[in-house]
Every structure is written in structure tokens, then in C-alpha cells.
Amino acid sequence: MKPAAIFLLLLLGACRAKPPAVSAFEPPTGKRAFSLAIDKSQTQFLAAGDAVEVLLLVVTPKADATNETRSETLSARAEVLRVKNDWSEGAGLVALALSPEECQVAALAIDREDRLLLNKIAAGTGKLKPKDPPAAPAPLEKDQRGLAVLAFPDQQEFLAFGDHVDVIATRQGYKAGGKSELTALTLLQDLVVLRAGPPAGGEEWSTVQLSADPEQAKVLARAVAAEDHLAFSVRAAGDRATRAVEPSKMSRKIGIDAERSSPRL
Numbered sequence: 001m002k003p004a005a006i007f008l009l010l011l012l013g014a015c016r017a018k019p020p021a022v023s024a025f026e027p028p029t030g031k032r033a034f035s036l037a038i039d040k041s042q043t044q045f046l047a048a049g050d051a052v053e054v055l056l057l058v059v060t061p062k063a064d065a066t067n068e069t070r071s072e073t074l075s076a077r078a079e080v081l082r083v084k085n086d087w088s089e090g091a092g093l094v095a096l097a098l099s100p101e102e103c104q105v106a107a108l109a110i111d112r113e114d115r116l117l118l119n120k121i122a123a124g125t126g127k128l129k130p131k132d133p134p135a136a137p138a139p140l141e142k143d144q145r146g147l148a149v150l151a152f153p154d155q156q157e158f159l160a161f162g163d164h165v166d167v168i169a170t171r172q173g174y175k176a177g178g179k180s181e182l183t184a185l186t187l188l189q190d191l192v193v194l195r196a197g198p199p200a201g202g203e204e205w206s207t208v209q210l211s212a213d214p215e216q217a218k219v220l221a222r223a224v225a226a227e228d229h230l231a232f233s234v235r236a237a238g239d240r241a242t243r244a245v246e247p248s249k250m251s252r253k254i255g256i257d258a259e260r261s262s263p264r265l
Contacts, residue, residue: 023048024082024158025128027097030241032166032233033081034103035095036110037154042118043085043092049128050080054096055117056109058250074109075102077121079128082158094118095158095234103233104168104184104248110152111170111182111229112250132237135162145217146194148209149224155231156206159196164235167191167210167220169228173249185247187223188216190240193232208232 025048027033046052054075060068079097087093096118098106109116140146159165167188173181195209208230212220223230 022130024095024131025049025079026131026236027081027234028079028128029236029239031097031099032103032235033095033158034098034106034231034233035093035154035158036106036116037087037091037093037152038116038118040085040090040092042116043083043094046080046083046085046094046118046120048080048082049123051121051123052078052080052096052118053121054078054098054102054106055119056105057115057117058109058112059114074105074116075099078102081128081131084157087154087157093154093157098233100166100186100233100243100245101248103166103231104186104245105250107168107170107184107229107231108182108248108250110231111184129236134160140194140211144211144213146209147212147217147220148195148207149220149230150205151208151230151232152204153199153206156196156198156208159193159208159232159234161193161195163193164190164237164239165193165210165232166235167223168231168233169223170231171223171226171228181249183247183249186245187228187230188212188219189242190235191216 053073056072056074058070058072060070062068075096075098080094081097082095084093096106106116108114166186168184169187170182170184173183192211193208194211195207197207199206210220
């Protein structure tokens with residue numbers, strides 16, 4: 001066989017041996033996949049499997065009509081599980097592996113329209129598990145309820161039949177002095193997604209149907225009645241563990257490297 005032919009066969013073999021790029025990963029056990037609609041500049045150069053530092057910029061109005069800006073580390077290291085760079089005009093969509101507490105703070109940031117920065121850092125261990133294809137919808141169990149709730153499209157886009165999710169609610173609360181304060185709390189844990197549909201026509205909201213027992217359905221119904229904003233953090237396959245998660249308030253400092261002296265705008 002001629003050398004040129006041998007070289008061509010080796011080249012073809014190398015191409016066949018190259019594993020296909022993984023477009024979506026599961027979160028590690030104990031973490032959740034949380035979706036963020038974010039400025040397209042922050043997702044343009046990211047791919048599933050990358051790792052990022054998540055920074056949060058909080059702008060707070062002051063009594064003298066100026067603003068105070070502080071930057072805090074929401075997550076020192078978060079794996080990128082999935083990315084859509086062209087999700088909507090000017091915005092990308094990214095799913096990050098975050099702790100339950102970090103998911104709550106991210107939900108607060110979304111509601112407050114605070115700016116998030118995703119700074120790419122050195123690659124992780126490469127031990128992320130590719131996400132399996134969506135399972136076929138299972139019939140409701142005898143004692144379960146299929147409750148449909150409204151959500152922003154970025155919270156529905158990456159959901160699939162059979163996903164197990166924690167439900168995070170953001171709502172207005174009040175401090176001791178009577179000032180309002182936005183709070184995020186993990187409302188329910190380990191519910192199953194039955195359906196997830198995008199907005200119809202020109203509507204703003206997506207619809208997510210969850211399997212819940214009667215008591216969980218009452219909790220969700222109260223959140224809907226209170227017009228809480230709902231977010232969904234997806235669990236790793238087989239991760240059924242639950243634990244208490246302290247509610248998050250934006251007035252508290254977060255992260256490990258929070259800036260204590262903030263520049264003023």
C-alpha cells in the first residue's frame with residue numbers, strides 16, 4: 001500500500017475515534033442545574049463542560065440619590081452543563097451546576113435584574129456525566145396531582161419529562177423597620193416534571209406541570225396565588241436526598257470573596 005493511502009486511512013481512523021461533543025451534562029450529586037438568561041457576551045465562548053466563576057454585581061440606591069455597587073462571588077467554581085448562545089435576541093441561556101443556596105441567590109438576582117458575569121476558569125475534572133435523553137412521560141400515580149404553573153421561558157427551556165426538580169420561589173418580604181426585601185426560598189424539593197411547554201403565540205409565560213402529592217399541591221397553589229416567581233433547579237439522576245435550605249435575602253453578603261468596600265457610581 002502506498003504511503004499516501006496509509007496516511008489517509010490513519011487520518012480517517014483518527015476522525016472516527018474522536019468522541020462526539022457532549023451538548024448537555026447532569027449536575028454532580030448534591031448540586032442542581034440552574035438556568036440563567038444572560039447577556040450573550042457571557043455565553044458566546046462557553047461550551048458544556050467548561051467551568052466558570054460566577055460574579056454578581058448588585059446596585060443599591062442610596063438616600064442621597066446616588067447608587068452603591070458591590071460585587072460578590074456567587075460561585076467560585078460552577079460547571080457549565082448546557083449552553084444556547086442564540087437563545088433570544090441579545091441573550092444566551094446557560095445551565096450551571098450550583099448548590100441549592102447558590103440557586104436561591106441566582107433566583108434573587110434574576111428578579112432584581114442584577115448583572116451576572118461568567119468568568120471562564122481552568123477546566124474541571126472531566127467527570128461530569130452526559131445527560132440522558134428525556135424519558136417518556138409517566139402516568140400519574142394514584143395519590144399524586146399534576147399541577148401546572150407559569151414560569152419565565154428561561155426556567156422552562158432546559159426542562160425535560162422525568163426531570164426531578166426543586167422549586168424556588170422569590171417573594172417580597174419585610175424587614176423589622178418595615179422596608180421591603182426580596183427573599184428566595186426553596187419551596188419544595190424533588191418533584192417530577194410531567195410537561196414543560198414554551199409560551200404560545202405572543203404570550204410571555206411558559207407552563208410547567210409538576211407531579212405533587214396533595215400537601216405539596218397546596219403549597220404550590222399558595223405560591224401561585226401570591227404571584228411568587230418560580231424557578232426550577234434540576235437534580236442529578238438518582239439524587240433524591242433532601243435537606244433544609246435557609247432562605248436567601250439579597251441584603252446579606254454572599255460568597256467567599258465579597259467586596260467589603262464597594263465603588264460608588
